Amino acid sequence: QVQLVESGGGLVQAGGSLRLSCAASGTIFSINVMGWYRQAPGMRRELVADITWGGVTNYANFVKGRFTISRDNAKNTMYLQMNSLKPEDTAVYYCHLAFGSRVYWGQGTQVTVSS
Numbered sequence: 586q587v588q589l590v591e592s593g594g595g596l597v598q599a600g601g602s603l604r605l606s607c608a609a610s611g612t613i614f615s616i617n618v619m620g621w622y623r624q625a626p627g628m629r630r631e632l633v634a635d636i637t638w639g640g641v642t643n644y645a646n647f648v649k650g651r652f653t654i655s656r657d658n659a660k661n662t663m664y665l666q667m668n669s670l671k672p673e674d675t676a677v678y679y680c681h682l683a684f685g686s687r688v689y690w691g692q693g694t695q696v697t698v699s700s
Contacts (some may be wrong), residue, residue: 587619587689589680594694597670601698603659605665607680607691617684619663623676623696630679634665648674670698 593605605621620635634654644656651670656663663680675698677683680691 587613587682589682589689589691591678591680591691591694593618594678594696596697596699599670599698599700601670602666602668603670603696605667605678605694605696607663607665609661609680609682609689611699613661613682614684615658615667617682620681620683621654621665622679622681623674624679624693625676628676633678635681636663665671667696670696672698672700674698 588610589633590608591605593603595603597603606608615638616647618635618637621631621633622630624630632645633648636642636656638653653666674696676696676697677693682689
């Protein structure tokens with residue numbers, strides 16, 4: 586069984602920064618993709634960024650130039666550095682892991698950006 590645990594969310598003023606972490610445990614195959622999704626109240630869950638085992642990254646247009654995704658494969662941990670945060674970035678951020686046909690989600694961490 587795979588578990589994903591997010592941390593690092595919180596309240597920050599607009600223009601500030603936060604760093605999210607996602608620690609994965611359990612039986613994880615090396616050929617995988619990890620990613621961050623977010624869901625604001627009343628909105629659909631949307632992809633923020635993802636990263637392959639080999640380090641290839643993909644970003645949603647609304648975070649390009651502000652957020653950076655990275656991972657430490659030795660620690661099975663993924664990060665999201667969020668800079669220049671905006672009130673519209675307020676959401677619950679979820680960690681996602683996929684390999685083969687298997688998909689796993691973390692419990693989510695709240696990010697709130699005040700104006």
